[in-house]
Amino acid sequence: MAVLFKSVGRKNPQDLxxxxxxxxxxxxxxxxxxxxxxxTLTRESTVxxxxxxxxxxxxxxxxxxxxxxxxxxxxxxxxxxRIGISGTGxxxxxxxxxxxxxxxxxxxxxxxxxQRMLNNLKFKKQG
Numbered sequence: 001m002a003v004l005f006k007s008v009g010r011k012n013p014q015d016l017x018x019x020x021x022x023x024x025x026x027x028x029x030x031x032x033x034x035x036x037x038x039x040t041l042t043r044e045s046t047v048x049x050x051x052x053x054x055x056x057x058x059x060x061x062x063x064x065x066x067x068x069x070x071x072x073x074x075x076x077x078x079x080x081x082r083i084g085i086s087g088t089g090x091x092x093x094x095x096x097x098x099x100x101x102x103x104x105x106x107x108x109x110x111x112x113x114x115q116r117m118l119n120n121l122k123f124k125k126q127g
Contacts, residue, residue: 002124004029027126034060067106077113081106 004027009020032040038052045052066073067083074080084107087100110118 002122004124004126006126024123024125075111077111079111079114080109082109083107 005024006027007022008025009022011020012018034056035053038056039049041047041052042049047055063073063081067081070083072080072082084105085101086103086105088102090096090100
């Protein structure tokens with residue numbers, strides 16, 4: 001199965017007078033929520049749908065708690081999560097404080113399993 005994409009025109013933010021260029025953009029093919037994922041996992045195992053859902057919700061909560069503690073969370077060959085920050089600079093090392101942090105985000109680094117999937121993806125233009 002191929003991942004569908006479409007072409008989208010974009011202006012160059014550094015040169016708004018430059019002509020638009022077109023780039024590929026993935027066309028989403030639906031969404032799977034935790035409950036649906038739990039049902040799918042149930043079909044592949046001996047665990048009930050409710051148990052799978054409970055485990056997924058707990059996993060979600062634990063990842064957030066561990067990241068808030070500043071820890072990295074590794075999920076085997078799936079990948080790992082960690083916190084990344086952006087900030088403003090100061091003239092000296094001593095002047096850097098928590099006030100310099102302007103943005104926090106969750107970074108995900110794909111593991112072996114997802115890298116294999118990415119390396120084998122096929123793409124098809126929509127339409």
